[in-house]
Amino acid sequence: MATGQLFSRNTQALFYNYKQLPIQRMLDFDFLCGRETPSVAGIINPGAEGFQKLFFGQEEIAIPVHSSVEAACGAHPIADVFINFASFRSAAASSMAALKQPTIRVVAIIAEGVPEADTKQLIAFARANNKVVIGPATVGGVQAGAFKIGDTAGTIDNIIQCKLYRPGSVGFVSKSGGMSNELYNTIARVTDGIYEGIAIGGDVFPGSTLSDHVLRFNHIPQVKMMVVLGELGGRDEYSLVEALKQGRVQKPVVAWVSGTCARLFKSEVQFGHAGAKSGGELESAQAKNQALKEAGAVVPTSYEALEGAIKETFEKLVEEGKISSVPEVKPPPIPEDLNSAIKSGKVRAPTHIISTISDDRGEEPCYAGVPMSTIVEQGYGVGDVISLLWFKRSLPRYCTQFIEICIMLCADHGPCVSGAHNTIVTARAGKDLVSSLVSGSECLRVRGGDEKEGHPCTWNWTQDQERGQQRSESRATAKVRTHAFPICEIHGICSSS
Numbered sequence: 001m002a003t004g005q006l007f008s009r010n011t012q013a014l015f016y017n018y019k020q021l022p023i024q025r026m027l028d029f030d031f032l033c034g035r036e037t038p039s040v041a042g043i044i045n046p047g048a049e050g051f052q053k054l055f056f057g058q059e060e061i062a063i064p065v066h067s068s069v070e071a072a073c074g075a076h077p078i079a080d081v082f083i084n085f086a087s088f089r090s091a092a093a094s095s096m097a098a099l100k101q102p103t104i105r106v107v108a109i110i111a112e113g114v115p116e117a118d119t120k121q122l123i124a125f126a127r128a129n130n131k132v133v134i135g136p137a138t139v140g141g142v143q144a145g146a147f148k149i150g151d152t153a154g155t156i157d158n159i160i161q162c163k164l165y166r167p168g169s170v171g172f173v174s175k176s177g178g179m180s181n182e183l184y185n186t187i188a189r190v191t192d193g194i195y196e197g198i199a200i201g202g203d204v205f206p207g208s209t210l211s212d213h214v215l216r217f218n219h220i221p222q223v224k225m226m227v228v229l230g231e232l233g234g235r236d237e238y239s240l241v242e243a244l245k246q247g248r249v250q251k252p253v254v255a256w257v258s259g260t261c262a263r264l265f266k267s268e269v270q271f272g273h274a275g276a277k278s279g280g281e282l283e284s285a286q287a288k289n290q291a292l293k294e295a296g297a298v299v300p301t302s303y304e305a306l307e308g309a310i311k312e313t314f315e316k317l318v319e320e321g322k323i324s325s326v327p328e329v330k331p332p333p334i335p336e337d338l339n340s341a342i343k344s345g346k347v348r349a350p351t352h353i354i355s356t357i358s359d360d361r362g363e364e365p366c367y368a369g370v371p372m373s374t375i376v377e378q379g380y381g382v383g384d385v386i387s388l389l390w391f392k393r394s395l396p397r398y399c400t401q402f403i404e405i406c407i408m409l410c411a412d413h414g415p416c417v418s419g420a421h422n423t424i425v426t427a428r429a430g431k432d433l434v435s436s437l438v439s440g441s442e443c444l445r446v447r448g449g450d451e452k453e454g455h456p457c458t459w460n461w462t463q464d465q466e467r468g469q470q471r472s473e474s475r476a477t478a479k480v481r482t483h484a485f486p487i488c489e490i491h492g493i494c495s496s497s
Helices: 020-033 069-075 091-099 116-128 156-161 177-190 210-218 236-245 260-264 285-295 306-319 338-343 372-377 382-390 397-410 415-428 433-441 487-496
Strands: 013-016 040-044 050-056 059-066 081-084 106-109 132-134 140-143 170-174 194-199 225-231 253-258 456-464 470-479
Touching (some): 013 091, 020 040, 020 050, 069 091, 091 116, 116 132, 177 194, 210 225, 225 306, 260 285, 372 382
Parallel strands (some): 013 040, 170 225, 225 253
Antiparallel strands (some): 050 059, 140 194
């Protein structure tokens, strides 16, 4: 496990499996913190390349999209954080591919339900190569005023309330991502705020443990105290107990293990996380809280008392002169998206197109004042709809039928339909059947790939003179695509015409 802080104001990340909202939230956080460059260097979308447009403040930027982990790491060698939003089915393979890249130091796996055997392999590889895995089943982490992963800390309003736009003095680690958002707010109310916060994830085998991050916080000078939020199930908290007993943690630790209500149930209870299931007395919340208290951590009597314990510990450090006041800064306002601003009634935008034939302002769309339901109920055809859109009124049936005939005849479906069209026109002009067919056959041309042996249509005719003597014989051959109109169908059209 790496020591010291994981992120900085210059941290660059690669985002696997494009998700617009969490990426935009990361970029908004960057702008809020006053970063000069966006934290998302590139996006990995298997099988796709190009770029995605997003906003960095008021500026619209294009973030490159790569088709593979290797290509992205090669294009962005300074990006050392891999944020994996793949599903639980493919998260392990893509995470391992990232861990094998020499430029990647931290991998955050958002998906929950990753197979435990795969997770164990990721953990073993990461520890052997001094890399960090956050998750699976995590919301991520944040270093205040510097960098955050995906949806960590929620909306911009919550981030501002939690003062995450500038660094504080508290290191925080939790199993739960949702509760980490709650604790960010609690800590901001009674201290100078978070310096770094991590949610290790709620699966049975997290990539990194509570004690891993507490020991790491112990080596960060800016972190003056730690807050730990565990939960029943598993024995992760006992590694922290051992670290406290061995004197490896010199800074105050305020800890609470949630799930004390489990004893109220007659049978074993599975809480929200896969790992939140007590498998015995040692894995109960009460046993863990007692062990942490005996090891030297500040453990309140209940979750409600946790805020008071954090406040008391922080104020004691201030009195001892170990924490100096953090200057407050006013974060810049984040520009609001036009759609959300219009929806909230903050702005109004002029229309760019004015339609005089269609109207969608009522309960249902209308064409020239005729409701869509009427068009369906009355069985209007294409000609009827075109008469409403083009002529802005309902035309007589003979007119709409003529429009439909024109559309069918003029639709370009290749040379065979053009041949049929010419045949019909010639027949309508009063010519005989053979002349009409010859006229149509003039439109038939064999194109590349169209000629198929064994599918010719051939016909012969003989023109007799008044004296009954055969004067000439003509032959015409047309080779037609098998899926187009054969000549016999053209004959049928002509005879029906």
